[in-house]
Amino acid sequence: MELLKGVSESVGLEPNYFSKALDLDSGLGRFIANLYPPCPQPELTMGIHPHTDPGFLTILIENGISGLQFLHNGKWWRVYAPPNELMVNIADQLEVLTNGKYKGAIHRATLYGKAMATRMSLAIAYGPCPDKVIRPASEFVNESHPPAYTALTYGECYELHLANAYSKITSLDYVLIQN
Numbered sequence: 001m002e003l004l005k006g007v008s009e010s011v012g013l014e015p016n017y018f019s020k021a022l023d024l025d026s027g028l029g030r031f032i033a034n035l036y037p038p039c040p041q042p043e044l045t046m047g048i049h050p051h052t053d054p055g056f057l058t059i060l061i062e063n064g065i066s067g068l069q070f071l072h073n074g075k076w077w078r079v080y081a082p083p084n085e086l087m088v089n090i091a092d093q094l095e096v097l098t099n100g101k102y103k104g105a106i107h108r109a110t111l112y113g114k115a116m117a118t119r120m121s122l123a124i125a126y127g128p129c130p131d132k133v134i135r136p137a138s139e140f141v142n143e144s145h146p147p148a149y150t151a152l153t154y155g156e157c158y159e160l161h162l163a164n165a166y167s168k169i170t171s172l173d174y175v176l177i178q179n
């Protein structure tokens with residue numbers, strides 16, 4: 001995947017580093033369709049609660065009605081994507097593999113974009129094979145950066161994500177090592 005080559009290079013690694021580390025030849029992509037029906041009081045409604053995505057990258061497109069927000073420095077920032085543009089989110093397994101150098105983006109979907117309009121978004125969550133054990137890669141671990149996450153299979157991480165969909169922001173809360 002070309003995007004992932006750029007991510008590898010951005011941290012000084014060879015372009016295919018992440019594809020190899022994640023065994024992407026047997027990777028799993030999940031397709032997610034979100035439908036947010038018209039709502040008379042959008043300011044009182046949450047489309048999707050705050051969360052991070054499972055996988056390593058998510059690619060998202062919406063139907064021209066905004067609603068996506070990202071948490072940055074304690075504030076929610078609204079995303080205005082031009083029509084037909086793809087948005088790319090960093091997701092959990094890239095955070096674990098880079099030992100926290102890249103952070104899974106905390107985001108939520110609101111219905112503020114346009115009152116009484118139907119919002120739709122389509123996402124593909126790219127992840128490794130469910131059996132693949134993901135742990136901080138040795139390139140990101142040293143004395144001053146000990147492993148910050150325990151090893152889990154991607155399947156286990158995905159189950160945690162689903163099981164805690166409405167109570168925890170991120171399934172990484174379970175694998176984060178409190179140093």
Ligand SMILES: O=C(O)CCC(=O)C(=O)O
Nearest residue numbers: 032034053068109121123
């Ligand atoms: O609808 C959106 O903009 C966000 C959807 C989302 O975060 C997800 O499907 O994981």
Ligand SMILES: [Fe+2]
Nearest residue numbers: 051052053107
């Ligand atoms: Fe998401």
